[in-house]
Amino acid sequence: MLKIVVMGTGYVGLVSGTCFAELGHDVVCVDKDKSKIDGLKLGTKVPIFEKDLDDLIKSNKSRGRLDFAVDISGVINNSDIVIIAVGTPLDAKGRTNFDYINQCVSEIVAHAKRDLHVIIKSTVPVGTCDSLQKRFNQESSYSIDVISNPEFLREGEAVQDFLLPDRVVIGSDLEDREVIDELYKELSDRGVEILYTNRVTAELIKYASNSFLAAKVAFINEIADLSERLGGDIEDVSHGMGLDKRIGRKFLNAGPGFGGSCFPKDTKALINTGDDHGVDLPLVRAISLSNEMRHKHIVQRIKKLVQSNDEISVLGLTYKAGTDDVRCSPAINVVRELCAQGFKVKVHDPKGIPKAKQELGDSVSYYDDLYEAVNETSVCVVATEWDDYKNLNPEKLANCMKKSNIYDLRKVINKEAFMKSGFKVMVVGYKSE
Numbered sequence: 001m002l003k004i005v006v007m008g009t010g011y012v013g014l015v016s017g018t019c020f021a022e023l024g025h026d027v028v029c030v031d032k033d034k035s036k037i038d039g040l041k042l043g044t045k046v047p048i049f050e051k052d053l054d055d056l057i058k059s060n061k062s063r064g065r066l067d068f069a070v071d072i073s074g075v076i077n078n079s080d081i082v083i084i085a086v087g088t089p090l091d092a093k094g095r096t097n098f099d100y101i102n103q104c105v106s107e108i109v110a111h112a113k114r115d116l117h118v119i120i121k122s123t124v125p126v127g128t129c130d131s132l133q134k135r136f137n138q139e140s141s142y143s144i145d146v147i148s149n150p151e152f153l154r155e156g157e158a159v160q161d162f163l164l165p166d167r168v169v170i171g172s173d174l175e176d177r178e179v180i181d182e183l184y185k186e187l188s189d190r191g192v193e194i195l196y197t198n199r200v201t202a203e204l205i206k207y208a209s210n211s212f213l214a215a216k217v218a219f220i221n222e223i224a225d226l227s228e229r230l231g232g233d234i235e236d237v238s239h240g241m242g243l244d245k246r247i248g249r250k251f252l253n254a255g256p257g258f259g260g261s262c263f264p265k266d267t268k269a270l271i272n273t274g275d276d277h278g279v280d281l282p283l284v285r286a287i288s289l290s291n292e293m294r295h296k297h298i299v300q301r302i303k304k305l306v307q308s309n310d311e312i313s314v315l316g317l318t319y320k321a322g323t324d325d326v327r328c329s330p331a332i333n334v335v336r337e338l339c340a341q342g343f344k345v346k347v348h349d350p351k352g353i354p355k356a357k358q359e360l361g362d363s364v365s366y367y368d369d370l371y372e373a374v375n376e377t378s379v380c381v382v383a384t385e386w387d388d389y390k391n392l393n394p395e396k397l398a399n400c401m402k403k404s405n406i407y408d409l410r411k412v413i414n415k416e417a418f419m420k421s422g423f424k425v426m427v428v429g430y431k432s433e
């Protein structure tokens, strides 16, 4: 059993900390946001919506293996490992902002009175962990070794992805692997491969993996555009491609584009790394560009269904189902473009409205009832694959709407049922009927 301090209680930090406690370690999750920590300590509020997380937090807190604090000073010197899991957002110029990372390093240097392992779980540009190692060597009189251990969890599946990952990647120049073997013993006992490499390679694996997954999504979205024009069946295309084991079926679902706090940011960060080192990455650049243009193509298709003074409803605002996160959400991009082109937009989302309001303000009308959101609108756009939208009632929708048009960006509605009810149905990757 190891004693662990986790700095940052976002998706990566809170899920990692809780799951390390579940794996048998003694964990304190630290965050400067006192309201977050109070909510976690009192059990009144978990700051993120993730399946199974609430129960795991409760059970590990009651077993005394998980606690929360607002700073590391009182906990760092009886811990074996400090995990940095704070955000690394892009700034206005699209470059990585290291402020939170640097703040963590300064706090560790200021408070550490013993040798430590510092694990970087935040996604940081290639080369960052080596530079952090140099900083610790210069600024701390204790032996602090920096280990890159990128996270591969998906929002909405975060707990499952952590407890049963495809692999654990460790970047370190540590001869002695004992502490990492102990940290991940439960997972390696379950047969999960622990890949040991150097820090630069571990960071590169993270960016290359995310950019490749983003490439699969951007690729199938472009094939979907072609399929719409040619009258193809995009689901059969994905299936037919995926039967080739070298391609694989996953991440070939056409949609409104990839979003979230990772794919958009990580593809841009990889391009920046190439630029910084004089290596052009035209394919990675194209992934980002292809995705960034997608919402304009979608709005062009919507405009074929409506007049300029028509109202439009958008169902689903989060960047995917199963999360409340709207960061870089394609749905939000579509809504913004519709507003920019002068349309009145009414929106619904089962979980994402509070965070969507921070992005869209009062530029749109928000509804808790999706049938109210579609009321009097001329087209209903299904932008996120929430279960709420998989059983939409065509008759009920037709009775609410001014015109019977529906545009399914996630291939979740019952197309035949809507056509039977007199709807004009558009589905991503299929020719308009």
Ligand code: UDX
Residues within 6 Å of the ligand: 151, 152, 153, 154, 155, 156, 210, 213, 217, 250, 251, 252, 253, 254, 255, 256, 257, 258, 259, 260, 261, 262, 263, 319, 320
């Ligand atoms: C991703 C990576 O999957 C994960 O390994 C990494 O740690 C963080 O980034 P996440 O962003 O949570 O995880 O979501 P993911 O499920 O990968 O989807 C990313 C985006 O791609 C979403 O907008 C999703 O809707 C879109 N997507 C994904 C598709 O449009 N089609 C697909 O087939 C898969």
